Amino acid sequence: MKLLVDVGNSRLKWARLGATGPLAPGGVFAHAQVALGDALAREWRDLADIEAVHVASVVEPAREDELAAIVRERFGLGAQFARSPAAALGVRNAYAQPARLGVDRFLAMVAAQAAAPRLQVLASVGTALTIDALAADGEHLGGLIVPSPLLMRRAVIAATARVELRAEGRYRDWPASTDDGVYSGALQAAAGAIERFRAALAKRCGAPAALLLGGGGSDELAPLLPAAQRVHDLVLQGLAHWARSAPA
Template sequence: MKLLVDFGNTRLKWASVAADGQLRPGGVFAHADVPLVAELRREWGGLARVQSAWIASVVSSAHEQELAAFVRERFGLAARFVRSPAAALGIRNAYAQPERLGVDRFLAFAAAHARHARLQVLVSAGTALTIDALDADGSHLGGLIVASPQAMRLAVVAGTARVDARGGQFSQRPRSTADAVVTGSLYAAAGAIERFRASLVAAGETLPPILLGGGGADELEPLLAPVERVHDLVLHGLALWAGDAAAAGAPADD
């Protein structure tokens, strides 16, 4: 069994791939305010016959080392940390320094491209809001990193004396400060997505589809409809990577 880990800024998600090649859902937890090793012991206590552990990480080196040490202790394995390459899995990285592209974004591209090769916009509403374009040939056309709606709201509240977003709700014409802050953050995010999408085609041409995922997707979806909701693209991309690397006999990277 291959263990797959998406180690994000806020949450750690994991899954596994059995001998039949199917992705098996695992679990997810917010790791910022919990002892990582204690939580992993609970999450992985029942796992057996783990043959390799593949990690897509955007966290600090210290957190990676903590995870790697636990993988070695628990399974006797070297954790294999994936880094964004210039090209792999049918994807061509647009960054001049390929490793600077978050590996979560690269793996999501690979999963989306394998699912449907076309011009498309990938939106991940997580700790940050990422917006990327991928063409039918698998070329990354560039992308944006924007403050998430939640981060926008926190910034407004923190930087002003009498603004409070508690209890705020989306409204097309807000008539309270809290509603104005919440609605403004969502309009700002949706506007960035739509403006970026429109830049990909000539005026009057059909706009490419939006693939929307991440923990903040629910509140954005009504402003972007229709969208295609996607789940666990990073883990699906990591499964593709692990399968490709295993076939090529890639060594562990710890």
């Protein structure tokens, strides 16, 4: 049994991968403000027979070192951190310096390409909103990094003297309060970035592009993107392909 770990900026997700079959569900928790060792001791208390630990991480090296030490103490194994390559598993990285592409984005494209090779846009709403274009042959055509709607709302509040939210806003086509205006504006900005990127890709390639929408913040954005296919755990799914391809 292999243990797969996806460490995002805000959340840590994990799952188990057997020799055959799909991912076995694991757990998810917000890791940024918690004692990682205590949290993982609870999360992993029933795990046994782990033969390898594969990690997709976008956090700082010190946090990775902390996780590696926990894995070593708990399982007696070295954590294997995936890094974005120039090409692997049917996907070719657009970055001139391949490792600069977040490994979460690379692995999500691996999962999407494995599931359905086609012209597609992958939008993931986490701490940031990432938007990537993937051709049917697996070529990564580039992507955007945009503040998520939550970050946009926080930025407006932090950077303006007279914007003070009284309550969580609601989405309105024509907002008539500051609360609703900030909330609706952030969602429209994010949805607009995705739609504009998708339209530009269709124009470039002369064909419509499928739209995949995932990430922990995707629920509030989904109603504005009715054409989107909702996807879950693409990073872990891509990491599963990575782990299966790793040397024994």
